[in-house]
Amino acid sequence: MSVWQAFLAGVALSAAAMTALGLFLDSRRNRLMGRFFSHAAHEINTPITAINITVLNLLGGIFGELPPEQAKWIEMMREQVYRLNGMVGELRDIIHIMVSRDFALNPESVAPAELAAGALAAIRRGVDQSNVEVKLEVPTDLPRVRVDQGRTVRTLTSLIFHARKFRSGGDLLISGQHADGKVFLRLHYQGLALPPGEAERSLELFYPARKGKSHTLNAVGLGLGVLRAVARHQGADLTFEVQPDGQSVLSLALPVSPR
Numbered sequence: 189m190s191v192w193q194a195f196l197a198g199v200a201l202s203a204a205a206m207t208a209l210g211l212f213l214d215s216r217r218n219r220l221m222g223r224f225f226s227h228a229a230h231e232i233n234t235p236i237t238a239i240n241i242t243v244l245n246l247l248g249g250i251f252g253e254l255p256p257e258q259a260k261w262i263e264m265m266r267e268q269v270y271r272l273n274g275m276v277g278e279l280r281d282i283i284h285i286m287v288s289r290d291f292a293l294n295p296e297s298v299a300p301a302e303l304a305a306g307a308l309a310a311i312r313r314g315v316d317q318s319n320v321e322v323k324l325e326v327p328t329d330l331p332r333v334r335v336d337q338g339r340t341v342r343t344l345t346s347l348i349f350h351a352r353k354f355r356s357g358g359d360l361l362i363s364g365q366h367a368d369g370k371v372f373l374r375l376h377y378q379g380l381a382l383p384p385g386e387a388e389r390s391l392e393l394f395y396p397a398r399k400g401k402s403h404t405l406n407a408v409g410l411g412l413g414v415l416r417a418v419a420r421h422q423g424a425d426l427t428f429e430v431q432p433d434g435q436s437v438l439s440l441a442l443p444v445s446p447r
Contacts, residue, residue, distance in 0.1 A: 222288020229280040233273065240269045267311050271349060274342050275409045281339070281418050282393075282410070293336045293422050297445040300333055300371045301326040304362050307344035320352055326364035326373065333371050334445035335422050343415045343426075344373065347438045350408040351377040356434060370441040379436040387430040391416050412438075 243266045246254055254262065284291040304326045344362075351360050354377075361376040389395060393413035416426040423443040430436045 219288045219290070222283050222290065225283045225287065226280050229276050229283065233276045236269060236273050236276065240266070240273065243269060270310055270345075271409070274346060277339075277342055278346070278410045278414045278418070282414050285417055285421060291421055294338070295334050295336055295422060297332045297334055298337050298340075299328070300330045300364050300373060300442065301328045303333075303335075303337065303340050303344060303442075304364065304373060306337075306341040307348060308362070310341070310345050311348060320355070321359040322348060323359060323361045326362060330364050330366050330371050332445040333442040335424060335442055339418055339422070340424075340440075340442070343419060343440065344375075346409055346415055347375050347440070350412065351375050351379075351436070351438065353408050354379050354436075356380050366444075369444055371444060373440045373442065375438040375440075377436050379430060379434045381432055381434045382430045387428045387436075391426065391428055393417055 243262060245251060246262050247259065247266065281291065301324075304324055308322055308324065348360065348362075356378055358378040363374045363376065365372045365374070389398075391412050392398075393411075393416075395413050396411040412426065412428060419426045419440065425441045427439045427441070428436070429439070
């Protein structure tokens, strides 16, 4: 090897070493950033929990009987606290997925009908007060699925919030079906017609931050993209279809639990 070749080899090795060091430092910085923001989200969740406990005590009569005309507003507060808690959870998940890259799940075998009922129960009174009926048509004999139950219920609840906000009329329907080795929980509602491709774009992670005249579908919470990202990390998926007349279906495909 000539002196010139040795010099070039040394430069290449130095560059590779610096690149490796840079990647290591970036990875370490990302882990620290992820832990910091996850900690911040956790701290935000602490006062939310205190507020939620107070609201539940008010509704439970711990502090005395609550007049009916006031109870409906406390119920609305309870729903919004639940929604806020869900958004903090989604924020923590996306931090662990994209920044610190240490996202962890707690999968378990659960009945799809139980997931749907749990999501509706969390916001039932708020839904009733908005004069929107959510019908459940999820067969109890569907195969059990293997998912993180808490996160999946939270996802379904966020989908209900989305449909309730963007419906143009009528009630909501949650149906269940087993096909192609998956269990599909579908949320049907009458929405507005969207420009071509807009429904698919709304599933992009950073869709809520996108600008443009075609951005006709505003996101609820952190958006559908976060829900899809969390779903995909547990072997599930989220799709969104909108017909020309506005008939809309949000479909959550869940992996069947091994027998």
